[in-house]
Amino acid sequence: MSTFSNFAGTVTSTPLVRRSIGSLDQLAESLDAAQLAGHSVRTIGAGHSFTALAQTDQVLLDLDGFAGIEEVDALSHEVTFRAGTRLWQIPALLKPFGLALENMGDIDKQSIAGAISTGTHGTGLKFTGFSGTVTGIQLMLADGSRVRTSKSENAQLFEAARLSLGALGVITHVRLRCVPAFMMHAVESIEPIESLTRSFIERAALEDHLEFFWFPGSPRAQVKINTRLPADTERNAPGPVARWVNDELLSNGALQALCSLGAAAPRLNDRLSRFASRVLSDRSYTAHWHEAFVSPRRVKFTEQEYALPLQHFQPAMEELRRYFSSAPSPVLFPIEVRTASADDVWLSTANGRDCVYIAVHRYIRDAAPKYFADIEALLRPLGGRPHWGKEHSLKAEDFAQLYPRFTEFRQLRSAVDPEGRFLNGYLRSLLGAG
Incomplete structure (x- = not known):
């Protein structure tokens, strides 16, 4: 038997049988064996869900x-x-x-x-x-x-x-x-959170891909805009050293250090958030579609994300800003805000409505057990639907x-x-x- 652990290490289990599947015949054999033994079966991919979807003490297949x-x-x-x-x-x-x-x-x-x-x-x-x-x-x-x-x-x-x-x-x-295939022009900039909140939904309708990261309680946010370009557009992206400095040293290494400090001394979180928002810098580059979309995530965290109707974004942000202004922030990790078009998938968080996603994170060592419950209590009354792979209480x-x-x-x-x-x-x- 081998122990399963998700990305954050917050969900673990020891399945009786764990098997890697390489063919449909192997899969059929595994399901037959499970049926004969009366065992339940769960499948696992990267284990990047923060919920117990893959947790089992019986049969786990990848x-x-x-x-x-x-x-x-x-x-x-x-x-x-x-x-x-x-x-x-x-x-x-x-x-x-x-x-x-x-x-x-x-x-x-x-x-x-x-x-x-x-x-x-x-x-x-x-x-x-x-x-x-x-x-x-x-x-x-x-x-x-x-x-x-x-x-x-x-x-x-x-x-x-x-x-x-x-x-x-x-x-x-x-x-x-x-x-x-297409190329992408990526622009990252720092903006005041107050004006960004007022303009975000309108801008999201105009841009190809818009999102922002906000350190709780700080006056500024990092905004990222990705614009789609023809496939033959010349690539003009940072070299490996510059990319390592920005993506690994500054984004992951510094974040790890700040989160560790904040977990050890939560009273410093507000000052650390303001410091983090001040030292973030602007940058732009042109790269292949997948290079611009993906960012390395090395710091271990847990996450909760709610999808809201677009018209409830500003009320949600007002509630969040009020929450963080009323007491010292319980966490340091940035809040991520994104959007998606409506679809007709039965259990999709965007079913029947364009939506804005507000994702809150906790560093795995943060001593803030009420944080997700508090945020959930703010977002649920605004028509929020929780992401199926992230923490919630529904x-x-x-x-x-x-x-x-x-x-x-x-x-x-x-x-x-x-x-x-x-x-x-x-x-x-x-x-x-x-």
Whole structure:
């Protein structure tokens, strides 16, 4: 037996069986064995979720050995990936075909199946999260049967499988809508948080990709704007030394040092936040799409993220600023704000509405147990939906109020997995499953 631990080290378990899958035959054998033994099955990608979605003391499977591209449609630009493909592998896989992902977040460690199963997203009101770009999914169900799904084939199952939390079966293939490759011009600048809050939603509608990072309670924020350019645009990006200084030494090394100091002496957090916001600097560069989207994240943290209707962004920021002004900040880690276009994915946080995401983080050594609960209490009344892979306190009865298709998802899950083979205790609390 080997111990499983997520990225932050906050969720651990010791599965009875842990197996790396390299083929569909191996997967079928593992599911057959689990069924005979009466064991539940969970799958794991990078372990980058902060919740207990993958936690199990029975069977844990990873599909790292089942990666790569199986099919590319030259006309539609739809690409079928094996489920274990990691996001960081995709740029090199797509390069020979002159293609790119429509959008990405700033972390690329996840598997493609894990990314769509938890609602991973980037930023930009012209773009959906990963699940919204899915045009086909292949699953292996608990009985070993292989099912193809799309808008025209097993359509109901497809709608549920686009964001399923791994509760329907094991995803084996994901077909994504891709786009012609492009370059990106990235601009990072420091702006006053007050004026940024007033203009952010309007600017987000105009820019390709806009986001900002705000150290709690500080008067300034770091703003990042990525603008899409033709694929033949000349690359003008920092060299390896300059990139290391900015991304590793300043962004990760300095953040690690500040977070460690703040965890040891929380009374200093406000001053440290102001210091951090003052020393951040402007920069701009032109790079390949994936280089501009992704940033290294070395400092260990936990995270909570809520998706709000766009019109509730300013009230949310006013609540947050009031919260941080009323008492010393309990944390130092920056708050991240992004947007996404509405989609029709049943369990997507952007289902039926354009949304703004507010993500709060805690350094893993921060002694601030009430922080996430406090922020959740501010954002839930504003129509907030929590990210499925990040910390929250909601249960099935809450989700039934937040998602119009939640009951249909539960019914379909019960139909395809009546024995609850793909459930764990955490999922039972989320879905209200017996």
